[in-house]
Amino acid sequence: MTGSSASDSSCLIAKSKTNGTEMNGNTTRNTYTAIENNTYSYEVIKDIADYLLDRTTIRPLIGIICGSGLNSIADMITDTKVFEYEDIPNFPVSTVEGHVGRMIFGYLENMPVMAMQGRFHYYEGYPLAKCSMPVRVMKLVGVRYLMATNAAGGLNSKFKVGDIMLVRDHINIMGFAGNSPLQGPNDPRFGPRFPPMTNAYNAHLIKIAKQVAKDMGIENEIHEGVYTCLGGPNYETVAELRMLRTMGVDAVGMSTVHEVITARHCDLTVFAFSLITNKCATGYDSSEDEANHEEVVTVGRSRQAVCGELLCRVIREIAKECPNKAQVK
Numbered sequence: 608m609t610g611s612s613a614s615d616s617s618c619l620i621a622k623s624k625t626n627g628t629e630m631n632g633n634t635t636r637n638t639y640t641a642i643e644n645n646t647y648s649y650e651v652i653k654d655i656a657d658y659l660l661d662r663t664t665i666r667p668l669i670g671i672i673c674g675s676g677l678n679s680i681a682d683m684i685t686d687t688k689v690f691e692y693e694d695i696p697n698f699p700v701s702t703v704e705g706h707v708g709r710m711i712f713g714y715l716e717n718m719p720v721m722a723m724q725g726r727f728h729y730y731e732g733y734p735l736a737k738c739s740m741p742v743r744v745m746k747l748v749g750v751r752y753l754m755a756t757n758a759a760g761g762l763n764s765k766f767k768v769g770d771i772m773l774v775r776d777h778i779n780i781m782g783f784a785g786n787s788p789l790q791g792p793n794d795p796r797f798g799p800r801f802p803p804m805t806n807a808y809n810a811h812l813i814k815i816a817k818q819v820a821k822d823m824g825i826e827n828e829i830h831e832g833v834y835t836c837l838g839g840p841n842y843e844t845v846a847e848l849r850m851l852r853t854m855g856v857d858a859v860g861m862s863t864v865h866e867v868i869t870a871r872h873c874d875l876t877v878f879a880f881s882l883i884t885n886k887c888a889t890g891y892d893s894s895e896d897e898a899n900h901e902e903v904v905t906v907g908r909s910r911q912a913v914c915g916e917l918l919c920r921v922i923r924e925i926a927k928e929c930p931n932k933a934q935v936k
């Protein structure tokens with residue numbers, strides 16, 4: 608597995624790895640045929656991917672996940688084929704306000720994409736492997752890049768509500784407690800048992816996004832930082848927020864980390880950003896700093912055009928670097 612540096616080839620896409628032999632050296636033996644303990648087998652995920660591919664001629668190269676209040680990023684997609692989650696076999700449903708619950712295939716900047724308008728969170732009762740299962744669907748559909756967006760609380764004192772943090776790295780706090788989307792038997796058709804995470808977020812795409820932000824005249828609203836995911840659904844106590852700051856966390860949410868781990872496990876190139884929807888409290892008397900989901904969704908909606916443009920322009924740059932991948936509709 609590589610850190611997916613852009614200099615690897617004329618195209619940003621990291622060379623697809625050949626999955627090694629694990630599972631007693633037998634990669635073809637099908638020991639995972641059912642959804643057991645909410646663990647989706649390769650075959651079930653392949654069935655979901657085939658269900659989608661059988662119903663559209665679009666072959667996405669980029670997978671997008673829309674964060675809370677950021678659904679309209681996917682509304683920019685053209686020539687769409689829309690799948691309601693409830694119609695996709697074995698797919699979970701979205702239960703959170705601000706997450707619509709559909710998968711949209713189509714084109715952004717002439718690049719074939721698939722976008723999730725609605726993601727799955729641990730606090731909804733879904734295990735992490737189920738939350739990030741759609742990332743594996745993306746992989747089997749043929750996606751090479753994951754672009755994840757989220758709404759997050761700003762811990763870094765330099766961040767203002769409405770700013771965007773390009774995710775440079777994450778701290779997998781749920782992983783510290785032994786909870787991982789990769790828990791359980793490893794299927795090497797997705798990736799290795801012990802995947803590295805040192806270059807989880809593609810540095811070249813971050814550089815592109817910073818230049819794009821300059822071009823858009825929003826460089827003062829863009830930061831780079833460290834994201835963490837907590838299980839939720841409650842927001843953090845003041846003591847927890849102080850601890851997170853001390854740990855070096857710049858923004859806190861309840862998603863993305865497990866999606867990124869799953870994406871890197873199957874060798875997708877990852878780009879992610881957080882929209883700072885609220886400032887995290889610094890003390891007990893700051894009642895104005897109490898987070899609430901209504902505010903999160905409202906700020907998301909007010910900034911989704913900017914977030915969408917940033918994403919589109921980054922995709923435009925990817926398209927320039929992979930001209931043969933842009934598709935004529």
Ligand SMILES: O=P(O)(O)O[C@H]1O[C@H](CO)[C@@H](O)[C@H]1O
Binds near residue numbers: 703860863
């Ligand atoms: O991460 P996304 O899905 O953007 O949503 C964030 O906003 C919600 C809390 O307001 C949580 O679901 C948190 O994860």
Ligand SMILES: Nc1nc2[nH]cnc2c(=O)[nH]1
Binds near residue numbers: 759859
């Ligand atoms: N955990 C967490 N998730 C969020 N999502 C949006 N804002 C927040 C926040 O302050 N904390």
